[in-house]
Amino acid sequence: MSAEEIHRLLARLTETWNAGDSAGYAGLFTEDxxxxxFFGLHLKGRQxxxxxxxxxxARAIKLGESDTAPSIRFLTGDVALIVAGGTSSVDGVPDPGRTSTVTLTALRTPxxxxxxxxxxSRVARP
Incomplete structure (x- = not known):
């Protein structure tokens, strides 16, 4: 178990997003x-x-840095639960309405x- 490996995976998520690399981005996910x-669309699978x-x-949406470090909790040696915050900008302009909390499950695969x-999930006041 290594939180460092999870941090690298999260960094690649941001890098591939900001590069507009849809294949590289999808390649960070399991096949299934x-x-x-954030609006509830459920995508099933890497494709x-x-x-x-x-x-x-195709839009100029870029991910930014969060003010808080991601929370990483290993459920087993091969499964980690991650809760991270995120911000984004559109056409180079920060958009506070796009602040999100993201929950991910990471799995050690071959x-x-x-x-x-x-x-x-978008962060909003109740």
């Missing part, structure tokens, strides 16, 4: 991953993640650590 967007993000990456699930 469950991916739920659906890649296809959906290809269109999304390919290395990959995300098996992703849930993005």
């Amino acid at each position: 991953a469950d991916y739920v967007t 659906a993640i890649e296809e959906t993000h290809r269109g999304l990456f 390919e290395g650590w990959r995300f098996a699930s992703f849930q993005n």
Whole structure:
């Protein structure tokens, strides 16, 4: 178990997103991953993640740094639960309305650590 490996996987998630690399982004997920967007769309599998993000990456949406470090909890030696915060900008302008809390499950696979699930929730006042 290594939190450092999870931190590298999270860094790759941001790098591939900000590069607009839909194939690289989707490659960070398991073949059968469950991916739920902030508006509730459920994508099933790496191919659906890649296809959906290809269109999304045509816009100039970039991920920013969170003020808080991600929480990483190993459920087993091969499974980690991650809760992370995130911000983003559109066309270079920070958008506070896009602040999110993201919950992910990382799984150690023969390919290395990959995300098996992703849930993005917008932060909003009740």
